[in-house]
Amino acid sequence: MKKRTTLILFLLLPLSMLVCLCAGSVRLPVGETLSALWNALLGRPTPGGSFDAILFRVRLPRVLCVALTGASLSLTGAAMQGLLRNPLADGSTLGVSAGASLGAVTALAFGVSVPGLPEAGTMGMAMLFAFGSLLLILTLAWGLDRSLATHSIILIGVIFSMFASSLMSLVISFAGERIRSITFWTMGSLSGASMRQAGILAAALAVCGGVILLHGEELNAFAVGEENALHVGVNTRRVKLTILISVSVLLGVCVSIGGTIAFVGLVTPHMARMLFGPNHRRLLPASIWLGAVFLLLADLIARTILSPIELSVGVVTSLVGAIAFVLVFARTRSGRH
Amino acid sequence: MLCVEHLSVRYGERTALADCSFAAAEGEWWMIAGPNGAGKSSLLRAVSQAIPHEGRCVLQGEVLERMKPRERAARMAVLDQHHEVSFAYTVEEVARLGRYAHRRPLAGETAADRAAVAEALELTGLTDMKKARLNELSGGETQRAFLAQVFAQQPALLLLDEPANHLDIPYQRQIFDLIADWVRREGHTAVAIVHDVALARRYGTHALLLREGRAAAAGPIAEVLTPDHLQAVYGMDIAGWMRGLYAGW
Numbered sequence: 224m225k226k227r228t229t230l231i232l233f234l235l236l237p238l239s240m241l242v243c244l245c246a247g248s249v250r251l252p253v254g255e256t257l258s259a260l261w262n263a264l265l266g267r268p269t270p271g272g273s274f275d276a277i278l279f280r281v282r283l284p285r286v287l288c289v290a291l292t293g294a295s296l297s298l299t300g301a302a303m304q305g306l307l308r309n310p311l312a313d314g315s316t317l318g319v320s321a322g323a324s325l326g327a328v329t330a331l332a333f334g335v336s337v338p339g340l341p342e343a344g345t346m347g348m349a350m351l352f353a354f355g356s357l358l359l360i361l362t363l364a365w366g367l368d369r370s371l372a373t374h375s376i377i378l379i380g381v382i383f384s385m386f387a388s389s390l391m392s393l394v395i396s397f398a399g400e401r402i403r404s405i406t407f408w409t410m411g412s413l414s415g416a417s418m419r420q421a422g423i424l425a426a427a428l429a430v431c432g433g434v435i436l437l438h439g440e441e442l443n444a445f446a447v448g449e450e451n452a453l454h455v456g457v458n459t460r461r462v463k464l465t466i467l468i469s470v471s472v473l474l475g476v477c478v479s480i481g482g483t484i485a486f487v488g489l490v491t492p493h494m495a496r497m498l499f500g501p502n503h504r505r506l507l508p509a510s511i512w513l514g515a516v517f518l519l520l521a522d523l524i525a526r527t528i529l530s531p532i533e534l535s536v537g538v539v540t541s542l543v544g545a546i547a548f549v550l551v552f553a554r555t556r557s558g559r560h
Numbered sequence: 561m562l563c564v565e566h567l568s569v570r571y572g573e574r575t576a577l578a579d580c581s582f583a584a585a586e587g588e589w590w591m592i593a594g595p596n597g598a599g600k601s602s603l604l605r606a607v608s609q610a611i612p613h614e615g616r617c618v619l620q621g622e623v624l625e626r627m628k629p630r631e632r633a634a635r636m637a638v639l640d641q642h643h644e645v646s647f648a649y650t651v652e653e654v655a656r657l658g659r660y661a662h663r664r665p666l667a668g669e670t671a672a673d674r675a676a677v678a679e680a681l682e683l684t685g686l687t688d689m690k691k692a693r694l695n696e697l698s699g700g701e702t703q704r705a706f707l708a709q710v711f712a713q714q715p716a717l718l719l720l721d722e723p724a725n726h727l728d729i730p731y732q733r734q735i736f737d738l739i740a741d742w743v744r745r746e747g748h749t750a751v752a753i754v755h756d757v758a759l760a761r762r763y764g765t766h767a768l769l770l771r772e773g774r775a776a777a778a779g780p781i782a783e784v785l786t787p788d789h790l791q792a793v794y795g796m797d798i799a800g801w802m803r804g805l806y807a808g809w
Binding site: 305308309310437440443444446447448449450451453454455456457458459496500501502 | 608609610628629630631632633634637638640643644645646647648649650653654657658660661666706709713
């Protein structure tokens with residue numbers, strides 16, 4: 224059963240990517256798309272013209288960014304749920320998402336930019352604020368009980384998220400005519416994604432995701448209880464800091480590129496857990512794969528369902544995610560998760 | 561085996577444990593007893609290095625406070641009374657976590673790990689239930705799963721916080737018998753918090769009586785859990801009450 228599920232899940236990602244590359248306002252034939260990709264990979268000439276422009280300049284960067292963002296958000300969600308032993312936690316529980324959003328919105332509102340690098344202002348500010356938020360949250364949690372207790376981190380994270388949201392509203396009220404681009408950004412969208420952004424996401428996922436994946440066994444120990452983790456020999460403080468920093472950096476990069484895309488980090492780890500069980504050695508890779516597939520399909524719906532009008536992908540994930548969240552919550556309450 | 565030297569625990573201004581010392585040798589099962597708030601849990605959590613404290617604990621000649629968590633866990637295991645598992649792990653997965661300290665970082669499971677887990681499951685009678693998920697188990701079975709974890713850890717010292725709390729009498733007996741068998745094997749020592757002084761007398765070899773954060777008496781069980789000591793610590797005639805309780809049996 225598990226082998227078949229693994230195989231289906233494994234094949235689902237390339238299949239979803241192919242569908243997302245071909246479907247859209249202009250349909251690209253599957254065969255030609257595949258051969259163009261193959262030729263591009265081998266450095267051979269491609270068909271050129273509008274086909275090339277659509278495939279290589281618009282859809283491929285977007286599909287890669289969507290898949291990488293979905294994978295990253297889902298992985299951070301799975302890691303946070305295990306670390307905090309809370310099935311309703313995700314990356315945003317920590318407050319880092321809200322911090323990153325505040326940074327990006329500030330950059331957009333006041334036109335912070337780096338000459339020659341159009342997205343560097345927003346991205347740099349988002350990452351700076353994400354890291355600043357993490358430092359602030361951990362310092363406050365440490366000051367509270369000198370032990371970085373998980374419940375203190377959750378509590379301060381939630382309070383910090385609210386604080387950052389109100390600051391964001393304040394910044395937006397000074398934004399003037401830039402308010403439209405801010406609104407679209409806060410809903411989460413990867414419509415203008417570039418290959419450079421895909422590269423940044425891939426690098427962040429490789430490094431931070433790699434670190435998280437290497438801590439599967441430690442996350443299992445945390446999920447069974449923090450003191451129990453200490454008693455079986457886990458250096459709980461070091462592992463907690465390592466995971467939190469990796470999650471924050473990865474989230475900072477995701478938020479700076481795609482805005483706040485809600486619910487991916489909450490819902491997909493649950494799907495992965497239902498399919499593969501709670502063991503993080505299987506759960507983390509499965510979450511990466513499922514997160515990528517989930518966001519690809521959500522993005523496909525966002526750009527095709529009301530074509531030519533394009534919805535923000537965050538709207539689709541929120542709609543699907545909210546329903547899934549209620550189901551997960553009901554399952555959690557009835558103790559069947 | 562274990563030397564606890566001048567251990568003190570403070571929570572803010574309040575002193576929960578003051579200058580507590582005792583030494584447990586191989587083959588001994590120490591029972592820590594005393595009324596609520598006497599400092600039993602603080603003592604156990606300080607020895608297990610879960611909370612900040614003053615003083616030190618020496619296990620097999622090495623200072624626990626200076627050891628890394630992994631080194632410590634290879635020699636000392638802790639069985640709590642409550643388990644805050646949030647996800648439906650299997651019994652075997654819980655037992656396997658006990659091998660964490662024995663594995664090199666990032667290394668896979670060895671034959672020795674698999675054998676230790678299998679033996680721990682066998683000892684606790686959970687071999688047939690190893691694929692059962694924790695959320696499907698009763699309180700007693702869950703406690704046995706965590707006992708399998710600490711057995712798989714193959715420690716020299718076992719710390720137990722009310723190991724049979726909330727369990728019905730057959731399960732209490734089962735858990736205590738399993739631990740007593742384990743202590744009798746070579747090179748093992750246990751320290752347990754126990755509320756039921758009758759159980760403590762039946763299974764323990766030594767006892768430490770705590771009152772208001774200080775050691776009121778320590779030593780061989782028959783010398784410590786005496787009617788006089790219990791009267792002094794609990795402020796009531798525990799022995800007389802126990803006799804009355806079991807008189808009709």
